[in-house]
Ligand code: ADP
């Protein structure tokens with residue numbers, strides 16, 4: 419056999435995270451009838467006959483997803499659990515079991531890992547999730563955390579990201595951009611501290627955005643409010659990568675376009691103040707910042723009256739025909755194409 423003397427090498431940066439996932443999972447077909455949904459939503463969905471099982475997994479890597487010089491281990495554990503529970507919530511489900519894998523270098527003490535686990539256990543307690551297993555290995559460099567969460571939802575209640583319909587309202591919970599501004603603040607103070615270890619970090623008054631970055635909460639409360647109001651979202655996703663990236667997932671996967679109104683995007687006052695300090699447009703922080711773990715969902719216009727007064731839910735736009743594209747309507751009335759920048763570590 420003659421081998422190609424120059425096998426093609428594609429750099430990860432050429433594809434980015436989503437391109438890479440597409441490439442690695444291209445053409446996968448399920449062998450089992452129980453595999454209802456594979457790659458391409460917040461969770462995989464398994465048919466159990468009378469109900470559905472949801473499964474999701476997220477990795478957190480020291481130096482990529484967190485920096486132990488400002489992320490306390492307890493918060494880190496809490497966040498690792500919370501972001502996975504958030505993916506179950508994004509399918510309109512209830513998280514039930516968790517598996518935790520860790521790789522640790524000898525740099526960590528037993529007490530440090532207990533601290534990490536106290537955060538994981540706190541999140542499990544708050545969201546009533548059972549920690550049922552995992553795996554532990556040594557690592558040559560740093561800390562690596564892999565969390566898998568299993569959840570449950572009925573067949574009537576499951577919500578996918580590709581089922582939005584034309585004219586549906588686009589809604590978001592909470593407020594956006596805070597987690598990103600919290601990150602910038604922590605990074606700035608770290609640099610100041612590195613330059614002069616005698617300087618105390620100046621984080622006063624910014625608790626809200628620091629909490630948004632260090633201790634996100636899955637919005638189980640929003641699912642309860644929607645249920646109480648009798649609203650079932652037509653499509654839903656959690657905001658891990660920024661509003662822009664997530665609304666594009668819903669639009670493209672649903673075969674539609676969308677319009678988002680800048681003046682409707684909920685932004686907290688602390689987020690806006692710190693954004694101004696950093697000379698960053700708060701809308702950019704909301705669109706491209708990421709890690710807010712709020713819910714982005716679509717709902718029928720017929721549900722407008724039920725939705726409009728729910729505290730913590732904001733109607734920010736609507737779905738359109740695909741040909742109308744994906745646009746942000748600015749405060750000045752101009753149309754800007756929505757671009758998914760997100761937190762694409764591989765393209766950075
Ligand atoms: P989320 O942000 O909701 O956690 P991701 O963007 O990480 O979701 O993943 C998108 C989809 O791709 C999910 O269905 C996920 O299970 C799948 N996926 C991610 N990485 C891989 C991989 N290495 N192999 C197979 N599927 C993957």
Ligand code: MG
Pocket residue numbers: 459460504505508655656657658
């Ligand atoms: Mg998700």
